Amino acid sequence: MAGNGKFRIWKMSIYKSSSSSSASSPRTPPKPDPPNEFLCPISGSLMADPVVVSSGQTFERASVQVCKVLGFCPTLSDGSVPDFSAIIPNLALKSSIINWCRNSHMELPSVPDSSSIESKVRNLTAQQHQGGDPGIRFSEMELLKGVEDNPRVNFSHAETELNARINYSSSSEESVIANGISTPQMLPFTQKPACYSSSSSSASTSFEMGSNPSSSSTGEDEVFLMKFKSLDVVEQEQGVVLLRKTTRNDEEARVTLCTPRLLQGIKPLLISRYPVVQTNSAAAIVNLSLAKVNKIKIVRSGVVPLLIDLLKGGFEESKEHAAGAIFSLALEDDNKTAIGVLGALQPLLHALRSGTESTRRDSALALYHLTLVNSNRVRLIKLEAVGVLLGMLRTGVLVDRVVLVVCNLAVSSEGRSALLDGDAVECLVAILRGGGDFTPSESTRENCVAALFLLSHGSMRFKGLAREARAAEVLQIVVERGSERAKEKARRILVALRGRDEEEDGGEIDWEGVMRGGLSRTRCRVPATHSKGLNSTEF
Template sequence: MGGNGKFRIWKISFSKSSSPSSPKSPIKPDPPKEFLCPVSGSLISDPVVVSSGQTFERISVQVCKDLGFVPNLSDGSVPDFSAIIPNLAIKTSIINWCRESHVEIPTSPDYSSIETIIRSRIAASASASPLVGDSEMELLEGVENNPPVLFSHAATELNPRRNNNYDYSSSSSDVSVIANGAATPLLPFATRPDCYSSSSASSEIAVFHEAQVWGEDEFFVKKFNSVDVTELEEAVILLRKRTRANDEYVRVSLCTHKLLQGIKPLLVSRYPVLQTNSVASILNLSLAKENKVKIVRSGIVPILVDLLRGGFEESQEHAAGGIFSLALADENKMAIGVLGALQPLLLALRSGSALTRRDSALALYHLTLVNSNRSKLIKLGAVGVLLGMLRSRVLVGRVVLVVCNLAVSSECRSALLDGDAVACFVEILRDGGESDLSESTRENCVAALYSLSHGSLRFKGLAKEARATEVLQAVVEHGSERAREKAKRILLMLRGRDEAEGEIDWEGVMEGGVSRTRYRVPTRYSNGLNSTEF
């Protein structure tokens, strides 16, 4: 019995062996097309159905999402990877087919092998893309090799952030407020925050391809509803790249009510990638003039205010830049003040990072063009903060602009005189020749003194104590045309003459004598307070 059992085992083993001499050796059939992954071309191990209905290997979908690649399928369709569902039915069919066809059941492929396949397809797609012709590619490559002059800021770029060591002892006006070029008018204020930077040509090409495939706001709204943190991070990074391109149409088309409401929860996320990239996207969207009022009305300003108070450092930078950008619209100035932005901006101006300080200063400048915001700032103790920064020579160029706006108001003017602003500006002008002080900042210091001199009986005494006459005389001799004009008017007032006097013997003023007039003009100066274009 044992022998027979052995013989039977040997016989079965022999009949099942795939001897080379056997004429009936089976040939493995090709698997059905629906069992193959459209990306890797291999038999699917862990099939998943994507939102657009196609079935893929799970690893293939993951790698495509990680690399930001959406393949064009053989039937001309484009898959939607926004959601995936396990396809148990096709998995069972594949296993049954493998057993019937004597084919080994597939195992999950290696991530790196799929990545290699997809990267090769990305390279092939870029070289043969119909979206950009050869001549256009040459132009884009030329831009990449010879980039245009950019702003001196780079916080919104997705590259690792650099350590910005700013010199606070000098004015930053020439760096950020005054545009490049000799023909630029004096002090045209920046219309983009310091933390904004346009993207490089190479990244714009990639975003161009992605946008052509995925569409616009509906895609992002769908992405923002995901519960997968990784997928949310991919969405906000892509939105940031998309809005960073210098394309007004793209920014306007993306800034819809749905998208703004969808991104709100991400702005308050405690995940650094979600928070910083979301607020950077809002900043980029706000650069389009048409979007400024829309963003404020969407209720995002209170969130930006909270981020300025306690967000991550990069989020604070973008929040300050966003508030500055939104404050450029006249319709927004009062609303931003009412929504509580003034105090956080004042605190950020004093203790924020370099970029946060710079954009907070310009945000305060634009907001203080409205009288209600000036009054609020005075009640918040802004005079002490601003004059303290001026005495420490911190952001002098930008802080002076804010003080110039405050000095227009009688209420603010009184508070500035109480804070000894006259002596502060006189000292800045006196040290201007020794420090790296820009001509525009010197002009604005004289303009601030001119505004402080109006309607105040105290100004003469404070100016005398600060020895302002000798400093103003130096301005008349060596200053710019606009600074000389303001300095002359202040000197005239200090000499006890009425502003209504006509032509004046300025040589007599300079020599310290009594000024002489040839005739009186019974009218006042028509330019009024703060008429200098800062």
Template structure:
């Protein structure tokens, strides 16, 4: 009767008008394309880490236009990868909220939208559209400027824009320039045929240079130099500055310097690669720099260094990915760009530092559902279980396994790999090297016990109750609390089983003659 009433109440609630009233919900901002402003139907992640609608990226690329997003950053369209994880998340959200699945916007409407974002002067050609009178007028102005100034020899330092260091200028170039008896136009102005709006990247570069200190300028120009020894001087100097002067890390983390640093990360010269990677780690220590670095397209070369860089450079690459993964906005992008397989491989590195930083990077990346699914599909569970049984990565491997146990596919993979028996045996033998590792082991068991019917049977077979009671008595406060909850779950399951065994088959008894007589006697009383 009680269960019938309960069902009647539920059906009554569901049939009420208020329960069926649709709720309008706004989609999360990460589901909306920052260019089109609509729910994404075919999301892709670009090299800068932004997730955008594919057709918007295609139109921007075709028009040669890079928009400035609402965050003030510019996307990098050099690499485009389908973002399957966010697409599935969007579809699940639509299904859960009764929203129609998004469809890609029409090409014509996107082109119209993107063209409206392009400043009018950028659509004009710097030469097309000029009349013959305008061209003659410009030529007269140029000739007039030359006539007013006598022919003199200009040194490199006197004419170069923004005081570029003179040591980058070769003697052969100087002899050619100074040997011509002509007067160049002042470098403060540009030829009239040059339109400042025709190259927005150059404008950004000039603004960046104007904001640089002389020391920063020297580092930048050395990085861009073709001379290997100057590149080496630059990255050594940059590494020292970013290590000893934390306040300069933000100003140095600008698009031009990151671009130059990116070009040196995969060099074949060990000293340049190692110092460039170390400089990047130092820059990534500032929270405000983390998203900038990922959006500058640094993650792909970091992955290349992990796969085939010099040993010390690989250590710094793992450290950089760990540092960048601390920012929630970077976690999904780093996983989508392919950092998980090389990080898993680095867990077996001969370098202790590389192993530990890779494990920490994987832990923070596995806090995101899409990365948890990828790690399970990569077959990481057996590897992490083997490392959890012993070695210097036991505690950190257990932390990653705790994150994997949160998702359904992770729990299934762990239970299939006899993780329950493994964790119980580790606690029973007391082979764990620290109390924190012991806590993590109990936490992993607790994660597996949530929402899994298989866990109860496997825990009973492994003798988990006895081990957990011992933890409940002698463990830390955190371990005691987790062990207590697991035991409650197991005792609850046992009571449920007993209730099921003692449950009377009333329908069967009603059909029996014995019950009929018993009922008659009770009625007679």
């Protein structure tokens, strides 16, 4: 009986336990829906790492990164289009989300998988560009149209996209921020390489062809291959000059003739000992590379190592075309890492320092596009490029282009450290200050402010170096007279020099007080919205 009693008690205890459990379950309150402002407008999920973009909206960081990689800018429900050129962590909102989750007994949000966001972004892309391929990077399409139609460089970052791009199939870490810092937004320049000319050069007109060059495209690559393989140097010259002429202005011919056979056939001519053969072979590669669909094909053919060899020891005009070809190929995101791995950075850096004007210009832009990828930034820093770049800025050589490379390097912590060691703050402030025969353009001033903004991120060293360089007085002038793109970053640097308390309190900054060494404690609101069309570099 005792055993039975125990058994019954045991059974009853289980019964009661299960009853109480089932009775309590209906009383469990339903999980509340999060406020709309806690949800990412792109992913639709609770934000784990919210960031404010340049136009003032808040998104999940991973969503911004994917949009940049794909070159996509969504139209929001209110009809506005965000500006992803700069992002800043929204710490206040992140704290509110965490508190809401704890109070609501909800799990804290985790960083979303980039592949799921990419799928959503591609769907949005397809909806906004009906009939288009969701996989197409629209910024690249616009870029390549610009490459054809706009031979002059436009250094205004409002027109260039350091937003894309662009990528660059780079990892999200390479394509976004280190911020308070955003990585330079992709800045595909709307221009052809400096070596490219729609008119004939002396080399390409060394003799006249007996037939219309454009008609040879109907025979595809066979006519050219026969001449390339000839043992007669004159035949080789005729072949490469004909290819250069045929592809100079004919987009269709560029696409039709850029076959694996032709690329393999022209490779030996790129290292020919005869100047006309070598130079026109390199120029023909530049022409072929202007077609977007050819860029990856050319890199995969094994032409890049030969272009690098030309850059190191080719004839002078061949070097110009080699730099131009590498620049053109670097515009394609999927080529950036490969070109860096193949060893182009050091020869480009040397050409930037000692080449002809055309070679230096194209080398600078090639380095800019290549350093949009973090792995190439690291390689360039290890090559001690910072000293070379800052030396060129101090002597006023290609300042408008070199400062863009400096902005890219300043995105990474290694780059910021190397730049601060090299007295980049004093150098950039000196450019902003101007003087003598040098007057920086507005875009150069914007880029200098952008570089200073990147260097100011999380660095106590920056404050000391900025004070030594008397940066505050120059930045105050930018606040008063600079472009809208530069004003906001200059204001924020001034705030950083004095601490962030007033900014976080919502107090409007007394900028005259900053110049006198103090900040006003008046509680007015600092505008939270950044102007659209920021510098080509992301901050």
